[in-house]
Amino acid sequence: MNAPHPVNNVADREAFYxxxxxxxxxxxxxxxxxxxxxxxxxQAAPHVWKWEKSYPWLLEAGGLISAMEAERRVLVLENPALRGKTRITNSLYAGLQLIMPGEVAPAHRHSQSALRFILHGSGAYTAVQGEKVTMNVGDFVITPSWTFHDHGNPSDEPMVWLDGLDLAIVELFDAQFMEKGEEHSQETNVEAGTNLAEFGNTMKPVEYKARSKTSPLFWYPYERTREALETMRRFGALNECWGHKLQYTNPVTGDWAMPTMGQFMQLMPKGFKGRPYRSTDSTIYVAVEGSGRCVVNGQVLEFGPKDVLVCPSWLPYHFEIDDGDDAVLFSYSDRPAQQALDLWREQIG
Structure with a gap:
């Protein structure tokens, strides 16, 4: 039986709908x-969050609510085009967390994976599954999915780091779970530095059996990363888009350090002007050293140390570094998740 020939009748269509x-x-x-x-x-927009504004507001928040009462005293970096959605891009979360001297952020765990990138201070710690590490500026720290973790600051100065989580990805799959710890602070039963000794020297314990896709190494000290970048500068070619760039990896598999979020550190020499680049993974950048501009689809984002900026999906952007000093930038994106789903694309020029 032949289907009836469609009639361009607006009223009939509206009635059908x-x-x-x-x-x-x-x-x-x-x-x-x-x-x-x-x-x-x-839907996301390019934007930069300036440290000179963010830090005083963090200290003000420190006088309004304790880390214990807040559980996590964080100022969320909401994309200006995504207000109210608690995210910096459509898939990722970012926030600045403050721990004041003598405070503890109580233990909990959640299905979301988290990264910490240290921006300010030294001497605070994070404890993950019974091992405690002391954190310093430029360190990258992983909190794997569903692992108990707490933070504390025994130093005499405020400590601030950038939190990055795959909140929206986990929410998309309706896989959100959270559990509070029985104690505010975990009892640490592993000597500090053991994790780095076991997995941070291109080796692993013979009896190690992987339990997840997340790197078993959860602390990546900045001094090691910085040294690797300098070695690349001496012996490697300068990429026309991003200078010298390293990807953080799982030392056991050589794959991404985290299954949903990828992390990078790059060095661009003073006076560097990169070639335009775009990719489907929206990227969050944090300036560690140096200053310059990131031009995103014609919009100029000026940045200096500790500033956070976001370059949304498929908008062309390039970096222009000031003449005074080299620039070092940490970044993270949802590239591993996109590549696992065969969705990721990039374009140069």
Whole structure:
């Protein structure tokens, strides 16, 4: 039986749409052009959060609520185009966490994976599954999914780090779980530095058996990363887009350090002007050293040490580094998740 020839009758179509709406159905042809687009249509916007503004507000928050009461005293970096969604990109979260001298952020665990990148202070610690490490500026620390962790600051100065979590990815799959610890602070039964000794020297314990895709090495000290970048500068070619760039890895597998978020550190020499680049993974950058500009789709983001900036999906951007000093930037994105799903693309120029 042949289907009837469609009639371009607006009233009949509207009546049909209303009829099927009552059964929770909708016509794809009315929305197809909005959901299957020729190019990525990101909702996120380029933006920079300046340390000179953020730090005084963090200290003000420190006088308003304790780390114990807040559980995590964090100022969320919400993308200006995604306000109210608690995210810096469509898939990732970022926030600045403050621990004042003598404070403890109590133990808990959650299904979301987290990273910490240390911005300010030294001497505070994080404890993950019974091992405690003392953190310093530039260190990258991993909190794997569903591992108990707490933070404390026995030093005499405020400690601030950037939190990065895969909150929106976990939420997408309705896989959110959270549990508070029985004690505020874990009893640490592993000597500090053991984790780095076991996995930080291109070796591993013979009896080690991987229990997850997350790196068993959870503390990546900045001094080692910085030394590696200097070695690259001496012996490696300068990439025209990002200078000298390293990817943090799982030392056992050589794969990403975390299954949903990828982390990088790059060095761009003073006066460097990069070639335009874009990729489908929105990227969050943190300036560790130096200053300059990141030009995102024509929008200029000025940055200096401890500033945080975001470059949304598929918007072309390039870096311009000031003449005074080299620039070192940490970054993270959802590239591992995109690559696992065969979605990731990049374009140079």
């Amino acid at each position: 209303k009829k099927i709406d009552g059964a929770s159905m909708t016509p794809l042809w009315e929305v197809l052009h909005n959901i299957v687009t020729p190019l990525p249509q990101t």
